[in-house]
Amino acid sequence: MRKQVLVFGAILVMAPPVATAEDWHLHGGTQTDWRFSPLDQINERTVSRLGLAWSMELGTSRGLEATPIVEDGVVYTTGAWNMVFAFDARTGQMKWSYDPKVPRERAYFFCCDVVNRGVAVHNGKVYVGTLDGRLIALDQRTGTRIWSVQTTDPAKAYSITAAPLVANNRVIIGNAGSEYGVRGYITAYDAETGKQVWRFYTVPGDPNKGSESKAMEIAAKTWHGKEWWKAGGGGSPWEGMSYDPDLDLLYFGSGNASTWYRALRGQGDGLYTACILAVKASTGELAWYFQTTPGDSFDYDATQPLVQANLMIGGRLRKVVLQANKNGFFYVLDRQTGEFLSAAPFVSGITWASGVDPRTGRPIELPGVADANPKLLSPEPNGAHNWNPMAFHPATGLVYFPARVGTQMVHVPDKKWKYDPNRDNVGIDGNYEGPLFAKMISMPPPTGELLAWDPVAQKAVWRAKYPVLDGGGVLATGGNLVFQGRADGIFAAFRATDGEEVWQFDAATGIMAPPVTYTVDGAQYVTVMAGWGGSAGLMNTPAVGAAKPGWGRILTFALDAKAALKAPPFGHTGPPLPAITAKQDPQIVHTGALLFNSHCFTCHGLNAVAGPLPDLRYSTKETLDSFAGIVLAGARVSDGMPSFGKILSVKDVEAIRAYVIARAQETAKPAQASQRR
Numbered sequence: 001m002r003k004q005v006l007v008f009g010a011i012l013v014m015a016p017p018v019a020t021a022e023d024w025h026l027h028g029g030t031q032t033d034w035r036f037s038p039l040d041q042i043n044e045r046t047v048s049r050l051g052l053a054w055s056m057e058l059g060t061s062r063g064l065e066a067t068p069i070v071e072d073g074v075v076y077t078t079g080a081w082n083m084v085f086a087f088d089a090r091t092g093q094m095k096w097s098y099d100p101k102v103p104r105e106r107a108y109f110f111c112c113d114v115v116n117r118g119v120a121v122h123n124g125k126v127y128v129g130t131l132d133g134r135l136i137a138l139d140q141r142t143g144t145r146i147w148s149v150q151t152t153d154p155a156k157a158y159s160i161t162a163a164p165l166v167a168n169n170r171v172i173i174g175n176a177g178s179e180y181g182v183r184g185y186i187t188a189y190d191a192e193t194g195k196q197v198w199r200f201y202t203v204p205g206d207p208n209k210g211s212e213s214k215a216m217e218i219a220a221k222t223w224h225g226k227e228w229w230k231a232g233g234g235g236s237p238w239e240g241m242s243y244d245p246d247l248d249l250l251y252f253g254s255g256n257a258s259t260w261y262r263a264l265r266g267q268g269d270g271l272y273t274a275c276i277l278a279v280k281a282s283t284g285e286l287a288w289y290f291q292t293t294p295g296d297s298f299d300y301d302a303t304q305p306l307v308q309a310n311l312m313i314g315g316r317l318r319k320v321v322l323q324a325n326k327n328g329f330f331y332v333l334d335r336q337t338g339e340f341l342s343a344a345p346f347v348s349g350i351t352w353a354s355g356v357d358p359r360t361g362r363p364i365e366l367p368g369v370a371d372a373n374p375k376l377l378s379p380e381p382n383g384a385h386n387w388n389p390m391a392f393h394p395a396t397g398l399v400y401f402p403a404r405v406g407t408q409m410v411h412v413p414d415k416k417w418k419y420d421p422n423r424d425n426v427g428i429d430g431n432y433e434g435p436l437f438a439k440m441i442s443m444p445p446p447t448g449e450l451l452a453w454d455p456v457a458q459k460a461v462w463r464a465k466y467p468v469l470d471g472g473g474v475l476a477t478g479g480n481l482v483f484q485g486r487a488d489g490i491f492a493a494f495r496a497t498d499g500e501e502v503w504q505f506d507a508a509t510g511i512m513a514p515p516v517t518y519t520v521d522g523a524q525y526v527t528v529m530a531g532w533g534g535s536a537g538l539m540n541t542p543a544v545g546a547a548k549p550g551w552g553r554i555l556t557f558a559l560d561a562k563a564a565l566k567a568p569p570f571g572h573t574g575p576p577l578p579a580i581t582a583k584q585d586p587q588i589v590h591t592g593a594l595l596f597n598s599h600c601f602t603c604h605g606l607n608a609v610a611g612p613l614p615d616l617r618y619s620t621k622e623t624l625d626s627f628a629g630i631v632l633a634g635a636r637v638s639d640g641m642p643s644f645g646k647i648l649s650v651k652d653v654e655a656i657r658a659y660v661i662a663r664a665q666e667t668a669k670p671a672q673a674s675q676r677r
């Protein structure tokens with residue numbers, strides 16, 4: 001099925017799909033990670049008949065990010081806390097589920113919700129990586145465990161959120177944790193036995209212990225700080241693997257350095273953080289690297305999905321790899337050699353770099369942006385584009401992905417930062433109260449759009465603006481369609497050629513995950529997970545707009561299906577009724593506000609306005625009475641509320657409690673006033 005397709009005057013060689021188009025075998029849909037299916041029963045003309053075939057509640061309000069894998073009419077997917085499910089694709093009936101029982105006390109070390117991006121299915125086994133660093137192989141028919149290996153040191157702040165990738169009978173898995181201080185790496189295990197085959201570190205270790213390889217020797221020279229390795233270095237490869245079997249190359253991106261700020265960890269490019277890498281899949285040896293953000297100071301992980309394509313560039317057919325990076329630039333690299341071919345900004349308003357050097361690909365960082373003084377910069381750490389997968393349509397030659405335009409963050413390096421294994425090691429000073437916040441709030445709010453991008457011309461072909469900031473992952477199909485869900489719960493289809501919206505469905509809960517499509521008994525289905533969360537969802541800053549937290553579910557659509565969605569209500573209606581009405585000491589409330597917005601807001605929302613997790617302004621008297629027990633003594637650890645016993649004092653927690661009470665009183669006020677009228 002090797003086809004040639006005429007695309008905007010360029011000849012494009014389609015990669016042969018690895019398996020039949022009926023199934024969705026691989027995380028990225030095709031071996032090339034196109035997230036494209038040639039299926040066209042559901043197309044621009046028939047899509048108006050698309051309806052809900054079934055939905056299944058997953059009993060969680062946490063983020064759902066998985067790409068389902070579909071084989072022979074069975075959907076394999078994951079939910080919160082690494083639950084693994086197998087559903088009958090026709091009916092939604094659950095065939096089995098598997099709970100790896102991730103210890104809830106590890107919740108403190110998950111930066112970005114208790115998410116997972118899916119399983120890999122290979123040769124009768126279903127593979128899943130867990131938040132506590134295990135790689136588990138399950139029996140595809142029954143969901144029973146065949147083997148399990150611990151891929152990380154449980155004493156360190158590692159986690160796994162990515163889907164494993166199977167290459168050449170090896171299961172490959174990376175890890176996350178650079179926000180807390182870990183040394184990133186990627187490991188290959190034998191798919192049958194779980195025995196380790198190789199490991200590739202993304203950053204060098206303690207130089208006093210010698211280098212593991214030439215690659216580490218080269219990297220060590222680019223770290224200029226004093227004892228920077230004590231914080232692990234970072235560079236965790238937490239998403240975005242792609243494999244080219246012809247070249248035997250495994251591509252992946254690496255995360256930010258530990259700490260975020262170069263001014264704190266020491267100067268130098270810090271290889272191989274914020275970098276796209278290619279290693280030999282058979283040996284784990286480095287083939288090439290291209291660092292998208294050298295000396296990154298702004299959390300510009302290069303872990304966004306990588307898409308392989310063969311494109312005519314400058315009159316030559318090039319094997320390329322494509323990435324829409326967090327840092328706001330779209331990269332085209334030669335995937336055989338890593339040669340930089342081109343880069344261009346895909347959002348407006350980038351304020352950390354003026355562009356990319358067209359010869360070397362190195363960003364032209366603006367003077368002073370990475371010094372130790374407070375800075376207001378765009379894009380913010382969730383990026384101009386994050387992990388949400390992009391799709392490549394071979395007939396249009398375009399890539400489709402959610403772009404976040406004009407996001408801002410105030411970066412305040414904490415000049416007193418020192419590595420502390422008990423807490424996060426981002427290195428932000430939570431006590432900053434300078435004018436940059438006011439400046440940020442006065443700026444126009446960021447906007448979100450589905451962007452159709454021509455990777456050859458490096459320009460946008462169309463943009464479909466959303467009423468919210470965040471769009472989910474993308475699917476492209478032979479029906480000239482692009483499917484995408486978004487944060488306000490709308491799941492929509494667009495015409496691939498011009499971006500005209502041709503269909504939509506209200507899933508009642510925000511969507512981050514990418515849809516997939518497949519056929520069973522001759523009928524084409526589309527499946528997507530709906531569940532809002534992740535770091536943007538939990539922090540719930542005003543920038544996320546009308547995002548819709550809610551109960552998580554899996555939804556499946558087919559032509560002429562007419563099931564009704566039964567979505568149980570979620571969250572509070574109306575303002576809080578403060579359980580404590582006594583006025584709190586303003587000085588203590590102020591201290592509590594600073595503490596809340598450095599320790600609690602990442603899960604309970606900025607200024608205590610929560611998304612998917614409890615909105616503490618609605619706390620009952622009982623909760624407020626047991627506040628210290630919950631926060632310090634870990635009374636609610638089994639629900640995923642971490643203990644802050646090693647980080648906060650009793651006095652700190654009293655101040656946070658006073659702040660929460662004051663916020664409840666403050667937000668209740670307008671309603672009381674209106675009731676009086």
Ligand code: HEC
Nearest residue numbers: 107108599600603614619623630631639640641642644656
């Ligand atoms: C890593 C995420 C996370 C962080 C950070 C976090 N929490 Fe929680 N918190 C949770 C979860 C999860 C729950 C329980 C949700 C449930 O019961 O479904 C919870 C529950 C609570 C509750 C009980 C709420 C109720 O109504 O039952 C309180 C009180 C609370 N958290 C306070 C705090 C405070 C104060 C901080 C900061 C010092 C904090 N939390 C930081 C995740 C977090």
